[in-house]
Amino acid sequence: MKDIPLFTTEYGAANLILGSVPGFGTAYARILSARDGNALARECAQFCRAAGAEAVYATGLPESESWPLSTEIWRMTAQKASLPQSQAELIPVTAETLEEWAALYNRKFRAVPNAVWLSSSLGQAVLKAREAFFVRLSGRTVGIAKGAENQIHVVAALAPGGGRAAVLALARELEGPEIALEVASVNGKALALYQSLGFQQTETLSKWYKIG
Ligand SMILES: CC(C)(COP(=O)(O)OP(=O)(O)OC[C@H]1O[C@@H](n2cnc3c(N)ncnc32)[C@H](O)[C@@H]1OP(=O)(O)O)[C@@H](O)C(=O)NCCC(=O)NCCS
Structure with missing residues (x-):
C-alpha cells in the first residue's frame, strides 16, 4: 500500500x-x-x-x-569498544532464506510499537542492501538482526540469550566508534537488554499519540 x-x-x-x-x-x-x-x-x-x-x-x-501517548521513540548509543565480546556469528540472508527471515521478522515485530511491516518488496530491498542476518550461537539460530553503517535497525530473539547475541554480533560488524539504535520507550524488554549492555538514551526523536 x-x-x-x-x-x-x-x-x-x-x-x-x-x-x-x-x-x-x-x-x-x-x-x-x-x-x-x-x-x-x-x-x-x-x-x-x-x-x-x-x-x-x-x-x-x-x-x-x-x-493518549502511545510511545516515545528514543535514540540510544553505546561505544563499540565497551560492548562485551560474543561468540555469536552473523549468517547473511540470501534469496533462498529471505522468506524465512521475513516471516520471523513479521512474527516478532507484529506487537512492537511503531514497527514497520516487511512486505515482499521491502524484503527484496533488504536483500539487495545485504543488511539482514540470522544470528547463530553454538550451532543454533538464536536470533535475527539487521543494520548498516553504525546503526542497529532490527534485533529479535528466537531463543533465550538470542537478543544479546544479536546485538553483540551485529555491533561487532558495524562501523564504530559509536553504535546507535532507535527504541520505543514502552518496549520494556528491549530497553532492559540495551541498558544491560551499556546503551544510554541520548535523545527523544519523536512522540506518537494514538488517534481516532
Ligand atoms: C527485545 C528482545 C530482543 C529482548 O530479548 P531478551 O529479553 O534479552 O530475551 P532473550 O534473548 O533472553 O530471549 C527470550 C526471547 O526468546 C524467545 N524464545 C525463547 N525460546 C524460543 C523458541 N524456541 N522459539 C522462538 N523464540 C523463542 C522468547 O519468546 C523471548 O522473546 P520475546 O521477548 O519476544 O517473547 C526480545 O524481547 C524480542 O525479540 N522482542 C521482539 C522484537 C523487539 O522488540 N526487538 C527490539 C526492537 S527495538
Whole structure:
C-alpha cells in the first residue's frame, strides 16, 4: 500500500504512512502543519481506517492536544569498544532464506510499537542492501538482526540469550566508534537488554499519540 506524502485538508497537512496496514493493521501520520490539530488528526484517522488500518498513530501534534501517548521513540548509543565480546556469528540472508527471515521478522515485530511491516518488496530491498542476518550461537539460530553503517535497525530473539547475541554480533560488524539504535520507550524488554549492555538514551526523536 502506497504512502500519501502530502494529505491536505482545511485543518492542515500530514504525511500518511500506510505501508504497515496490510500486515500489521497500523498506520502512521506525521503532522506537517495544523490549523486545528484535533480536527486534522481525526481526518487522518478516518482516511487511514478507510484504507484498512485498525490503529492509527500520529506525531507532530501540538503538545496541548488530548490524544493518549502511545510511545516515545528514543535514540540510544553505546561505544563499540565497551560492548562485551560474543561468540555469536552473523549468517547473511540470501534469496533462498529471505522468506524465512521475513516471516520471523513479521512474527516478532507484529506487537512492537511503531514497527514497520516487511512486505515482499521491502524484503527484496533488504536483500539487495545485504543488511539482514540470522544470528547463530553454538550451532543454533538464536536470533535475527539487521543494520548498516553504525546503526542497529532490527534485533529479535528466537531463543533465550538470542537478543544479546544479536546485538553483540551485529555491533561487532558495524562501523564504530559509536553504535546507535532507535527504541520505543514502552518496549520494556528491549530497553532492559540495551541498558544491560551499556546503551544510554541520548535523545527523544519523536512522540506518537494514538488517534481516532
Ligand atoms: C527485545 C528482545 C530482543 C529482548 O530479548 P531478551 O529479553 O534479552 O530475551 P532473550 O534473548 O533472553 O530471549 C527470550 C526471547 O526468546 C524467545 N524464545 C525463547 N525460546 C524460543 C523458541 N524456541 N522459539 C522462538 N523464540 C523463542 C522468547 O519468546 C523471548 O522473546 P520475546 O521477548 O519476544 O517473547 C526480545 O524481547 C524480542 O525479540 N522482542 C521482539 C522484537 C523487539 O522488540 N526487538 C527490539 C526492537 S527495538
